[in-house]
Amino acid sequence: MKWTCVIVEDLQVAADYLVKCCEKSGLLQVKGHFTNVEQALEYLNKNSVDILFLDVEMPGASGFDLLDQLAYYPKVILTTSKSEYAYNAFEYNVTDFLKKPFTYQRFQEALNKLTTAAGDNNISSTATDHIFIKCDGKLVRLNNDDILFIESMGDYVKFVTPDKKYITHNTIKNLEEKVNRLTFIKVHRSYIININKIDDIRENDLFIKGNEIPVSKAHKADVLKRLNII
Amino acid sequence: MNGSNFSKKFIFNEKIDSEYLYSLYEDDYQYIEEIFQTTLTHFDEDFKGIQRAYETDNLSDLKKAIHKMKPTFGFVGLPLVQNICRDFEDFCQKATSSNELTSEYQQIVVTLAESKELIASEYNKLKEFNSNIL
Numbered sequence: 001m002k003w004t005c006v007i008v009e010d011l012q013v014a015a016d017y018l019v020k021c022c023e024k025s026g027l028l029q030v031k032g033h034f035t036n037v038e039q040a041l042e043y044l045n046k047n048s049v050d051i052l053f054l055d056v057e058m059p060g061a062s063g064f065d066l067l068d069q070l071a072y073y074p075k076v077i078l079t080t081s082k083s084e085y086a087y088n089a090f091e092y093n094v095t096d097f098l099k100k101p102f103t104y105q106r107f108q109e110a111l112n113k114l115t116t117a118a119g120d121n122n123i124s125s126t127a128t129d130h131i132f133i134k135c136d137g138k139l140v141r142l143n144n145d146d147i148l149f150i151e152s153m154g155d156y157v158k159f160v161t162p163d164k165k166y167i168t169h170n171t172i173k174n175l176e177e178k179v180n181r182l183t184f185i186k187v188h189r190s191y192i193i194n195i196n197k198i199d200d201i202r203e204n205d206l207f208i209k210g211n212e213i214p215v216s217k218a219h220k221a222d223v224l225k226r227l228n229i230i
Numbered sequence: 231m232n233g234s235n236f237s238k239k240f241i242f243n244e245k246i247d248s249e250y251l252y253s254l255y256e257d258d259y260q261y262i263e264e265i266f267q268t269t270l271t272h273f274d275e276d277f278k279g280i281q282r283a284y285e286t287d288n289l290s291d292l293k294k295a296i297h298k299m300k301p302t303f304g305f306v307g308l309p310l311v312q313n314i315c316r317d318f319e320d321f322c323q324k325a326t327s328s329n330e331l332t333s334e335y336q337q338i339v340v341t342l343a344e345s346k347e348l349i350a351s352e353y354n355k356l357k358e359f360n361s362n363i364l
Contacts, residue, residue, distance in 0.1 A: 010298055013268045013305045017254075020261070057297050081301040081312075100301035103253050230260065 005051035037061035152190035251307035
């Protein structure tokens, strides 16, 4: 399930860029973009969202005024061009502070902070770049970037890397909630794949380093959304 | 942004910090074209906001207007112009009347006008480049 977010930003080019970043992440659903605090408040007081991307200086009221008036407190990422707001950001307990313009990598870092800050069991462990698995009587560290895909084998799963396969007692359902959601995606009830390792996709299968992996109908749309299709 | 990896590389004007642009959008020239187009669409309105605020001696609006426009230049690979805007914003913060800003204002108006010309020229080149690729 995606997080819902709203963008409050008076600079169109910045808002468009943020929308693009949100779409690219595959984790966020943009519910709206507002160019001033009044419009945003009207929406936010009627609709609850998970995340607020908030500019500080806008015509009329400021982003901090909006936070003062909100009936609830979503996770907030400030987007501004002034680093001087860092102290206020701290006071308002915002999750991160993006100085415009920012790279997609920096945006991803902010999302990682969100997953940690959310304290959600489904996502709290997803911010790291590695995992440890129990294998052959020891804990083995696997870097996310080394994992091609994870395959279900009944009560066990197989982690496939370019050099080696690791079998451990676990389930895809459990792992789906534990792995980094920026890197991994479930494509089938029996497979989680590293989104960065796909070589090609044909109909209902995808290929990673010569391995053919089925993509179920239920997951296909999500997978395609995560790809940089031009 | 989409990492389109065209084999052909667009040559930006030397005043544009292309490395900075690539750090934001990779070599997604279609998207860079969109960014330039959006910037141009809103440029005159934002520029007029600055001029109006200066002419009516409204320092608060002048500061807000330049603050709003400032990051635009970062998005189109002109971080130096973004810094010039930041400096002007600082001047506005310290000034008590727009008369104190005459010289800086005249300079920034020229910088903004030149920047618009550059953005428009690059946009046209990008459009042509992308249409040739497609």
